[in-house]
Structure formats: C-alpha cells, structure tokens
Amino acid sequence: MATLGAFSKKHKVTVIGSGNWGSTIAKIVAENTKEHSDLFHEQVQMWVFEEEVTLPESSKHYDPKTGSTAQKLSEIINTYHENVKYLPGIQLPSNLIANPSVEDAVKDSSILVFNLPHQFIKRISEQLQGHTLPYARGISCIKGVHVTSSEISLFSEWIGEGLGIYCGALSGANIANEIAEEKWSETTIAYDPPVVDSRAGTPTGPSPSASQTNLVITPADGGLKDVRSKTSKIKLKAVPAEYPPLDHAIFKTLFHRPYFHVRMVSDVAGVSLGGALKNIVALAAGFVVGRGWGDNAKAAVMRVGLLEMVKFGKEFFGDASRAETFTEESCGVADMITSCSGGRNFRCAKMAVEKNISIDEVEKSELNGQKLQGTSTAKEVNSFLKARGKEADYPLFTAVINILEGRNTVDDIPDLLAREV
Numbered sequence: 001m002a003t004l005g006a007f008s009k010k011h012k013v014t015v016i017g018s019g020n021w022g023s024t025i026a027k028i029v030a031e032n033t034k035e036h037s038d039l040f041h042e043q044v045q046m047w048v049f050e051e052e053v054t055l056p057e058s059s060k061h062y063d064p065k066t067g068s069t070a071q072k073l074s075e076i077i078n079t080y081h082e083n084v085k086y087l088p089g090i091q092l093p094s095n096l097i098a099n100p101s102v103e104d105a106v107k108d109s110s111i112l113v114f115n116l117p118h119q120f121i122k123r124i125s126e127q128l129q130g131h132t133l134p135y136a137r138g139i140s141c142i143k144g145v146h147v148t149s150s151e152i153s154l155f156s157e158w159i160g161e162g163l164g165i166y167c168g169a170l171s172g173a174n175i176a177n178e179i180a181e182e183k184w185s186e187t188t189i190a191y192d193p194p195v196v197d198s199r200a201g202t203p204t205g206p207s208p209s210a211s212q213t214n215l216v217i218t219p220a221d222g223g224l225k226d227v228r229s230k231t232s233k234i235k236l237k238a239v240p241a242e243y244p245p246l247d248h249a250i251f252k253t254l255f256h257r258p259y260f261h262v263r264m265v266s267d268v269a270g271v272s273l274g275g276a277l278k279n280i281v282a283l284a285a286g287f288v289v290g291r292g293w294g295d296n297a298k299a300a301v302m303r304v305g306l307l308e309m310v311k312f313g314k315e316f317f318g319d320a321s322r323a324e325t326f327t328e329e330s331c332g333v334a335d336m337i338t339s340c341s342g343g344r345n346f347r348c349a350k351m352a353v354e355k356n357i358s359i360d361e362v363e364k365s366e367l368n369g370q371k372l373q374g375t376s377t378a379k380e381v382n383s384f385l386k387a388r389g390k391e392a393d394y395p396l397f398t399a400v401i402n403i404l405e406g407r408n409t410v411d412d413i414p415d416l417l418a419r420e421v
C-alpha cells in the first residue's frame, strides 16, 4: 500500500458512470478514500446519467404515501445511499455523491475512473473535453474495444487521446453483484504511463516497465510500450509535486479491499483486450448451453475462445499485449470463466437460444436497463477482421457474429470450430 508523505494536496476521485459495475466500483473507491483520507479527498463524485425512477414496492425505501411518484435517480442515490435501479439492495457509502452533471463531477479531480457501457463513452468523452485537469490520470473499467473502419484501439488509449491524459485499465473476473456483496474476488489493474519531465511537461520516453507482481511499486508514472499506444503522442502534463505520486502503489490503495484483491501490471493492452474479447466467448458459451449441450461443449468454446483472444492480442497489438496476461491474470482466463458461468452475456445468450428469440429482446426484457457489451463487441471485432480478410482465422469470433446475424445456427458451431488449425 502507498506510504504517506508530506504532500499539500490530496487526490480528488470521480467515477464516470453509475450502472451495475460503475456503482460497485464507486462503492469500493469511496470506502478507500475514507480509509486513506491522507491521500485522497474523502468525498467521491459519481456521475449519473439522469433518469426518473419509481421506487418498487419491494424497496425498503418505498413510501406508500408517495407511491408511484417518479424521482430523479441521482436524488434517490443521495437520499438513500442506494442505486435502486442498477445496484439494488446495496448500501453505498455516504461519502459517495451522485452528480448528474459530468462536467461538474470531474471538476478538480486528478483521478478519473471511467465505468460505463462502451456504447456511451464517445459522447461523454466529447462532453468532458476542456473540463478535466490537464494532469489528471484515468483508469478505464470499460470492457470493449473502440473500432473504426480502419483501426482498432483500446478505450484507455482512446479516452487518453481525447482528453490529453494518460489512462490505464482495470478488468478482471468481476461480476459486479458479487463484489457489491463483498464476496471475495481478484482484479487486474494495468497502469504504465511514460515518465514526464515535470519542467517541460512532456514525456521523456519509455522507462523500464514494472514487473508483473501484486507487490510491485513502480517509479511514479513509469514506462510505456508505444507499439500501439496513441497515448505516446500525447503531450502529458506531469502530476504536480504537491500531490502524492500516481504510481502502482497509490492505485492499489485506491482499489484494493479485503474482498477485492488487486494485482498491478503494466500490460494495458492485454488487460483491456481480455475484458472486451471474453464477452464474445461468453455469448458462444451461452449459445451452446442454451442449445442443451453440456459443460464439455462450453469448455470447448472457452478453449478456442482463449486461443483467439491471445492470437488477436499478438496479431494486432504486438508486443504491447503479453500472452501471459490472458493466461495468468484475473483479466484473462479467470474473467472468461466467470463470464461463461454467471455473466449477463452468457445468461442472455442462453435464454435467447432456449426461447428462440433475439438476444436484444432478452436484453430489454431481463436486464432492467443494464447493457450487454458482447453483442456490439462481436460486431465491431468482426468488422475489423473482415476489413483485413481475417475472419477465417478467428472461427469462434466469426461464428458468434454469424449466429447473431442469422447466417449460422448454434448447430453449426462444432463444424465451424473444427476448421481451426
């Protein structure tokens, strides 16, 4: 954990997003800012996409006098310290403040935690431009990849480029409800910014990467692999010396809880890709289980899925993504396993096949506003592979999009995967 020092400023933390995982991470962070108030401002801001919510009768906050009157979600959270829509039944810390204005929520924050469904980040990032501290640092908890017709990038890179800041990534075998109930889990945080010359305010080039260990303490802002990273093009501003340094130790202090164990690494690409690509594999797992096949079939798609995840990282992110991150860290194989057991992508895909309806219908009827990431990621990854003539090299990823779009059925999966060399 970070050691204390004589710093005149503390870090203010904002969580951008307040869904199922956004609210859970905000709870974790607010518990830690309170416990480490020498390093952080206790109060944590959480941006809420405002909506009107009616308290269900089953809620302990339901008042028969006001009955079905709709209230603003941010006001409900600040009154009852519960996100009754996206994380019902979980008490949130009172130092966590819901804020419907994203510009106001990030004001003066030196640590920005991005945690919202990936389809919404573009608009929010655009809205944030010019409102964040120039020396802020980010952590993206978003599981998805940003794809255009010509290229693919990580949300950490993309957010960083848009806001002119460095952004790392947090991802792991992390089903939010379990963690919100404080059931033990692990996660992986990748943070590896370039060294910044505090006088010039510019990166002085890559420094040695931190080794992959849960005890690692890097030099403040240490190391960048710029093979794929656009953040290498950013003129980063140094974090002023008045603040505690933003290094591995302080991020571990911010996120680690007795029930949420953090391993710090430097492979931002591997951590981000694991979280994005496993959602495609979870859909495939849901398909085969929904078809009535058993654990053997699920294990088969997971085996091929893991191989395709590693191959994808190697092929398109080169040395910036380490195979070991997929096989050794929570953000890789462990996340794939949990997602293929109890994740929303798995459950919705399974139900869609069982009921013979579209997965979009299941998402709408079953998730109460929560969003699947696997369906859009499958489409985005496919458009990227297709543009490069690489669909056949990724038979599982390709089978998933073809099933979603009706060109294949679940029954085709065994033959499609048999073609893999």
Ligand SMILES: NC(=O)c1ccc[n+]([C@@H]2O[C@H](COP(=O)([O-])OP(=O)(O)OC[C@H]3O[C@@H](n4cnc5c(N)ncnc54)[C@H](O)[C@@H]3O)[C@@H](O)[C@H]2O)c1
Binding pocket: 017, 018, 019, 020, 021, 022, 023, 048, 049, 050, 086, 115, 116, 117, 118, 120, 141, 142, 143, 144, 174, 175, 176, 177, 369, 370, 371, 372, 373
């Ligand atoms: N839920 C989990 O178990 C879990 C765990 C780990 C990682 N993740 C990842 O975390 C990210 C966030 O997921 P989540 O579970 O917090 O979200 P969610 O699935 O609960 O989505 C709902 C959120 O989207 C917001 N939203 C709806 N419409 C919006 C709009 N037009 N603009 C902006 N926001 C809008 C809602 O206000 C709400 O906060 C995703 O990338 C997800 O893959 C989720």
Ligand SMILES: O=P(O)(O)OC[C@H](O)CO
Binding pocket: 143, 172, 173, 174, 175, 176, 279, 282, 335, 338, 339, 342, 343, 344, 345, 346, 372, 373
């Ligand atoms: O519910 P899913 O499928 O979005 O997965 C949740 C988490 O990513 C599991 O780690």
